[in-house]
Amino acid sequence: MEEQLNSVFASYQGEKSELIPVLQDVQEELGYLPEEAIREVARFVRLPEAKVFGVATFYARFHLHPRGEHIIRLCCGTACHVRGASKVADRVKDVLSVGVGETTEDMKFTYEEVACIGACGLAPVMTIDDKTFGKLDPDKTEKTIKKFGEDSSEGGEA
Numbered sequence: 001m002e003e004q005l006n007s008v009f010a011s012y013q014g015e016k017s018e019l020i021p022v023l024q025d026v027q028e029e030l031g032y033l034p035e036e037a038i039r040e041v042a043r044f045v046r047l048p049e050a051k052v053f054g055v056a057t058f059y060a061r062f063h064l065h066p067r068g069e070h071i072i073r074l075c076c077g078t079a080c081h082v083r084g085a086s087k088v089a090d091r092v093k094d095v096l097s098v099g100v101g102e103t104t105e106d107m108k109f110t111y112e113e114v115a116c117i118g119a120c121g122l123a124p125v126m127t128i129d130d131k132t133f134g135k136l137d138p139d140k141t142e143k144t145i146k147k148f149g150e151d152s153s154e155g156g157e158a
């Protein structure tokens, strides 16, 4: 990890104002922000560790735990909720044995719940990476996830 951190730090001056871009680059390099990396970043930009941890946990774009190969985001906005998103959510959690924000043991999927993604006409909707799947019901969702796990090159349905 040290080598990767040093290669990120090499493009910065170690100024407090560089905190966010440094965290972003470190996350890109490591895939997430392990505690040790956050401590090193704090040292580098000369800020208290607590402050850097605070920033890393505040912004949704930063991840303090390793993430799966594929990111499932289920919309829990109003339109999706009304059309049964919570039943879909239950099935996803069941099939993958994860809670919200968790990653499967095989590191294949991370499950997240998000606010409206602007595809309400297709409610309930989820995305897996950059593919959108709409008009879901629990069975269709299970099939989609299983198929995606077997062959992630399968196309999404808009």
Ligand code: FES
Pocket: 075, 076, 077, 078, 079, 080, 081, 115, 116, 117, 118, 119, 120, 121, 123, 124, 125
């Ligand atoms: S509420 Fe789900 S896409 Fe808008």
